[in-house]
């Protein structure tokens with residue numbers, strides 16, 4: 001049941017629940033607003049808040065003026081002097097789905113009624129223009145300017161009184177100390193968000209670690225902690241940014257009648273605005289804005305937790321007015337929460353390709369980031385020890401985009417009695433070999449090597465993968481069965497498979513068996529870089545495999561090279577060199593390689609290929625968007641044949657960006673950094689010029 005649906009409770013039951021919810025919300029308010037140390041993710045707070053609101057709506061007799069739904073925040077800390085806000089700093093109501101936003105739009109249009117009808121023709125439904133902004137995940141502040149000079153900066157506090165943080169605000173580079181332009185207002189009060197960019201946050205945490213000081217959980221907490229320093233010199237060292245999003249008082253200058261244009265006016269005064277702000281005509285355009293930003297969320301420079309949609313016409317905003325804590329003319333259209341609280345049911349260890357034991361937490365299923373999650377990674381045993389996570393614990397988990405969900409924090413304050421610290425298994429859970437964990441490493445490994453079925457499976461999955469031997473149709477499920485039935489152990493065994501061995505597999509038909517055998521046979525024609533990568537040598541990824549192949553020209557030479565010779569190759573340092581040399585010293589590996597070659601796995605001579613001129617040697621190229629005439633992998637391979645390094649992100653060192661259809665943020669990055677951009681036609685021409 002959604003928290004806002006009416007529930008089948010009696011008034012007496014509701015009274016009890018309402019009291020409990022208010023207590024919890026007051027507690028969380030205090031942690032969040034006064035101590036800057038929230039105990040639960042926003043989503044959990046929102047859930048309690050929505051539930052309380054729903055009960056108060058269902059039983060109006062239970063409403064009271066001191067309910068957390070009837071006010072804005074917490075109390076100000078006494079260490080800063082307090083200031084009154086001339087215009088209260090209110091909050092926003094939330095919507096969480098397309099339907100809820102459509103309802104909001106309908107309500108606003110109904111309320112505006114005739115006003116909105118003016119100008120539209122008789123038959124068409126009048127649409128409403130909105131100013132669409134990202135909902136920046138930082139802290140709201142208010143800035144007051146007299147005759148163009150900054151005289152006060154204040155936090156939101158409880159919305160009516162806040163803390164005077166003028167001395168700190170002055171240290172933020174994006175806060176103008178004096179407004180730009182000639183026609184300046186006698187008085188201007190601007191509201192906006194102080195935040196820390198994702199980059200700034202990572203850097204700050206690195207510095208904190210280097211100094212042996214405590215790191216911050218997320219950019220929002222880091223910004224809050226930095227803004228509320230009593231010593232402004234501390235604040236000055238923190239990478240804070242200010243983005244303006246509204247004007248609440250202005251005297252002496254006439255502002256435009258639209259929110260969107262008012263923001264543009266603020267930009268001329270010298271304020272920073274989010275680059276994502278757009279005007280939308282009607283509900284459908286707002287939905288498109290929301291979907292677009294949600295999709296690009298991870299590549300934005302700062303964290304956002306939704307978008308804010310405001311009626312653009314300022315006169316209509318005044319017409320619509322406010323209800324208790326929030327304006328009727330705006331709403332926060334939130335993304336699905338990326339954090340949630342759940343409990344750990346068990347902790348298991350998975351064995352990877354190189355034997356590394358990865359602890360995985362099995363969770364009570366919870367809805368987060370738009371999907372139901374029941375597993376989360378704990379990375380390695382160090383992480384378990386660092387967090388002291390235990391079975392039975394309540395934990396905060398985080399899931400964003402396609403990222404594997406992870407446990408970010410243990411709520412030790414909720415730990416049940418009798419829990420035990422997690423012990424590192426002494427034997428591999430799959431093959432029972434000993435587990436070793438070198439003193440200076442975070443990673444524990446199964447010592448079973450390729451005798452461990454888990455490692456066999458992972459090594460095989462890697463061997464057949466698209467960028468390695470590219471054996472189409474040989475998915476994880478088949479590999480697991482083949483290993484479990486002891487039909488294969490190593491990659492070389494793949495080439496000994498016969499049709500009658502495959503047919504007994506679950507859901508394997510005549511036709512798929514034929515296809516599979518054909519794909520395995522086809523993979524015998526390979527290239528040296530692919531083969532080398534497919535071997536799964538620790539530390540040797542695709543790029544290193546390519547460099548090694550180019551440098552040595554043949555497998556024999558790579559196998560014969562000692563560490564010193566290997567380190568002659570670009571990007572190969574002592575760790576990589578040691579790993580390669582070690583791999584080729586293992587008799588088992590040599591046997592498998594010999595068997596693969598005996599089965600007919602081969603590749604064209606690299607020395608012959610190497611004669612191709614490499615006009616792009618030493619250059620870094622980036623691909624973005626989709627190309628009509630080739631896949632991204634094909635484009636990458638061609639660029640590499642010409643000697644270029646292909647990277648996933650644009651920097652000042654990038655030589656050129658190839659931009660296909662629907663190119664996104666990388667194209668914008670290139671334009672910002674002044675990096676050359678090439679379209680598909682020009683790219684085609686370049687390839688042709690070099691005979692590709």
Ligand code: IVH
Pocket residue numbers: 090091092093133134135136137138139140141192193245246308327330332
């Ligand atoms: S307008 C009366 N615009 O969201 C309306 N708020 O619950 C005042 N926020 O703490 C808010 N980005 O700090 C507005 N573009 C934006 C915003 C924004 C983030 C925050 C704001 C406040 C919360 C509203």
